Amino acid sequence: MGGTAIRIGIAYDLKTDYQGIAPSTGPDDLLEEYDSPETVEAIADALGECGHIPVRLGGGRAFLERMLAEPVDLVFNTAEGWGTRSREAQVPALCELLHIPYTHSGSLTLAISLDKAMTKRIASANGIRTPEFVCVEDLEELDAVALPTFPLMVKLAGEGSSMGIGSRSRCANIRELQEAAAELLRQYSGAVIIERFLPGVEVTVLVMGNGAARVVGMMEIAPRLGSIREFVYSLEVKRNYRSRVEYHAPPRLSGPAIAAIAETALETYCAMACRDIARVDIRIDADGTASLIEVNPLPGLHPEDGDVPIMCRHLGIPYARLIGEIVAHAEARL
Amino acid sequence: MKRVAVLYNDDGDLLTKGASDDRLAWDGGPAVGREVAGALERRGFRAYEVPCGSEIKSLVDRLERLNPDIVFNVCESFEGESRLEAEVASLLEVLRIPFAGNDPLALGIAHDKARCKELLKGCGLPVAEWRVFSAGTLTADLAGLAPPFIVKPRCEDGSHGLTARSVCNSTDEALAMAAETSAIWRQDCLIEEFLPGREFNVGVLFKNLVLPPSEIAYELPAGLPNLVTFEAKWVRGSVYDRGTPVRIPAENVAERLAEQLRSLALAAWRALGCRDYARIDLRLDAAGDPRILEVNPNPDISPDAGLARAAEKAGIPYDELIAGIADCAFARAGGR
Numbered sequence: 001m002g003g004t005a006i007r008i009g010i011a012y013d014l015k016t017d018y019q020g021i022a023p024s025t026g027p028d029d030l031l032e033e034y035d036s037p038e039t040v041e042a043i044a045d046a047l048g049e050c051g052h053i054p055v056r057l058g059g060g061r062a063f064l065e066r067m068l069a070e071p072v073d074l075v076f077n078t079a080e081g082w083g084t085r086s087r088e089a090q091v092p093a094l095c096e097l098l099h100i101p102y103t104h105s106g107s108l109t110l111a112i113s114l115d116k117a118m119t120k121r122i123a124s125a126n127g128i129r130t131p132e133f134v135c136v137e138d139l140e141e142l143d144a145v146a147l148p149t150f151p152l153m154v155k156l157a158g159e160g161s162s163m164g165i166g167s168r169s170r171c172a173n174i175r176e177l178q179e180a181a182a183e184l185l186r187q188y189s190g191a192v193i194i195e196r197f198l199p200g201v202e203v204t205v206l207v208m209g210n211g212a213a214r215v216v217g218m219m220e221i222a223p224r225l226g227s228i229r230e231f232v233y234s235l236e237v238k239r240n241y242r243s244r245v246e247y248h249a250p251p252r253l254s255g256p257a258i259a260a261i262a263e264t265a266l267e268t269y270c271a272m273a274c275r276d277i278a279r280v281d282i283r284i285d286a287d288g289t290a291s292l293i294e295v296n297p298l299p300g301l302h303p304e305d306g307d308v309p310i311m312c313r314h315l316g317i318p319y320a321r322l323i324g325e326i327v328a329h330a331e332a333r334l
Numbered sequence: 335m336k337r338v339a340v341l342y343n344d345d346g347d348l349l350t351k352g353a354s355d356d357r358l359a360w361d362g363g364p365a366v367g368r369e370v371a372g373a374l375e376r377r378g379f380r381a382y383e384v385p386c387g388s389e390i391k392s393l394v395d396r397l398e399r400l401n402p403d404i405v406f407n408v409c410e411s412f413e414g415e416s417r418l419e420a421e422v423a424s425l426l427e428v429l430r431i432p433f434a435g436n437d438p439l440a441l442g443i444a445h446d447k448a449r450c451k452e453l454l455k456g457c458g459l460p461v462a463e464w465r466v467f468s469a470g471t472l473t474a475d476l477a478g479l480a481p482p483f484i485v486k487p488r489c490e491d492g493s494h495g496l497t498a499r500s501v502c503n504s505t506d507e508a509l510a511m512a513a514e515t516s517a518i519w520r521q522d523c524l525i526e527e528f529l530p531g532r533e534f535n536v537g538v539l540f541k542n543l544v545l546p547p548s549e550i551a552y553e554l555p556a557g558l559p560n561l562v563t564f565e566a567k568w569v570r571g572s573v574y575d576r577g578t579p580v581r582i583p584a585e586n587v588a589e590r591l592a593e594q595l596r597s598l599a600l601a602a603w604r605a606l607g608c609r610d611y612a613r614i615d616l617r618l619d620a621a622g623d624p625r626i627l628e629v630n631p632n633p634d635i636s637p638d639a640g641l642a643r644a645a646e647k648a649g650i651p652y653d654e655l656i657a658g659i660a661d662c663a664f665a666r667a668g669g670r
Contacts, residue, residue, distance in 0.1 A: 060428055061428060061429070061430075063428075064394070064428055064429075068390065068391050068394070081427075081428075083427065083430075084427055084437060084438075085437070085439055085607070086420075086423075086424060086427065086437050086438035086439040086442075087427070089420070089421075089424050089438050089439070089442070090424050090427055090428050092424075093420070093421035093423075093424030093425060093428075093438065094390075094421075094424070094425065094428060096418060096421045097390050097412060097418060097421050097422070097425060098390060107420065107421060107424065107438065107442065108420070108439075108442040108443065108446065108449070111438060111439040111442060112439070112442075112443070112449075115439070118453060120456070121452075121453055121456025121457055121605075122449070122452045122453055122456050123456070124456050125451075125452040125453070125455040125456035126452060
């Protein structure tokens with residue numbers, strides 16, 4: 001990287017910060033979005049390796065107070081925020097108000113991306129292909145809407161990190177859909193989206209940079225057992241990824257298919273005004289076309305289990321280089 | 335007694351861009367704050383007027399000391415920058431103070447007019463066709479768009495950057511105007527098809543109470559385009575002020591049109607996930623069908639502004655309007 005050493009504050013929200021606040025009776029993945037201490041330590045170590053001075057700032061109120069007391073040169077943002085649909089905008093908003101540059105996307109991009117329905121609508125207005133869907137807030141609404149054709153995926157509209165996604169998220173008929181939707185609406189707050197299930201290959205794409213953003217790599221996520229035609233990259237599968245999935249980077253796809261995926265990922269990154277880094281999830285439809293599933297401009301960076309670090313291992317990119325590159329892109333805003 | 339901090343923008347000397355007259359619009363903050371606080375006091379709340387200027391620490395300290403039950407957020411900017419409107423709402427979220435007024439996501443989307451149009455279009459709702467004129471490359475591809483055009487800054491509120499010259503009759507004129515506008519406002523512009531028809535404002539309140547439409551009844555001298563310019567909004571006695579009277583409620587609205595306006599306003603409100611209060615602006619296209627121009631999730635809520643007057647005509651006096659909005663925040667606070 002070179003350059004001079006700067007003080008980089010890490011903004012993060014640990015699972016343990018919220019265990020006292022989250023209802024103990026809720027589903028076991030209610031805190032899935034939040035960081036583990038290993039992630040914060042890994043980022044701090046990587047920043048140190050790149051010659052910077054890491055400062056642990058935490059999130060929310062603690063972050064604000066530490067920033068007011070002693071500002072840093074740059075904030076490395078992995079904070080999910082708490083409590084609202086705009087939660088991921090909280091740390092970027094504070095940085096904007098305090099005039100401290102920060103890594104990753106701006107507040108509006110982060111808040112929009114957390115809402116899968118809003119993201120799909122904005123993407124489709126930009127000409128980006130994404131599976132047909134409906135968004136419902138209760139079961140009566142489900143009875144009233146015109147559904148896309150089965151099989152369908154049912155997911156929480158406003159949660160990341162595969163929260164609420166399980167083997168029953170793929171519904172072959174109306175009975176399965178009603179049960180799965182009822183379960184999500186009962187256990188979580190907020191709307192659910194019901195989208196056409198795409199039977200093709202699932203690929204996650206790492207895009208980085210600004211101005212001349214580029215696809216750094218892509219990784220196919222394939223089931224170890226069973227057919228891709230029914231495969232759901234659920235939270236359970238993700239938590240047991242070593243035994244349940246095979247990762248292929250690059251994906252086992254033809255040149256034109258890879259090019260189509262890269263194009264969709266880059267278009268999404270630009271349309272959503274992502275900065276520095278984002279992970280774009282894409283799935284192939286029955287007709288071979290690439291469709292946007294979601295974009296994650298604040299992708300998980302757990303050094304072992306995060307999809308982006310896993311991909312980087314396959315691509316031979318050391319963790320410290322990944323972190324260093326995020327910082328290098330953000331440093332252009334210093 | 336329930337305690338409410340009324341947070342308003344106080345940025346008289348902080349203006350950093352735009353033309354000198356643009357300062358006029360920013361004087362509105364303290365006045366709105368005073369009106370809202372007055373209404374709350376009359377309805378039995380204890381209200382505190384809290385200015386939001388340019389310093390976070392003093393604002394945080396002030397809110398901390400007051401420790402209000404809720405904030406009534408009418409703040410439209412920070413440091414004179416309207417782009418920080420949503421960030422102030424995020425600050426309230428971080429401080430975990432429930433607040434009346436729209437949330438950061440709704441404020442953020444509405445503030446970025448291109449983003450808002452994309453979302454509405456993606457919801458299948460009618461908007462005027464547009465292109466983004468990039469302040470970086472100073473270009474826009476206007477293929478597929480038909481004149482006349484209107485040029486506006488991508489991220490400004492309160493008719494900033496809108497004059498009679500904003501309406502352009504040719505591609506060249508529109509591109510030149512966009513270059514000028516983006517230089518003054520230091521941002522991208524929108525070049526949009528200028529809709530020729532009647533213009534309506536529809537207020538939506540509380541959970542989803544839609545007010546009857548109001549109309550901007552244009553009576554401008556020949557040659558001036560029908561447009562709510564900055565002058566119309568902020569310069570008393572100007573040609574545009576006198577030529578843009580507002581009919582509250584609108585007259586001669588056929589039942590079918592009234593229903594279209596109503597359902598579009600509600601659909602736009604839902605698309606952004608609005609709450610408490612918002613104003614949706616619509617205009618009729620050449621075929622006479624309404625299209626959504628803009629969503630204002632933090633509109634002027636003074637007693638003499640359109641939203642409050644429309645509410646009053648619909649049987650909701652000012653104090654009741656303000657108390658009703660505050661109650662929305664109290665209901666959310668109770669549900670935490």
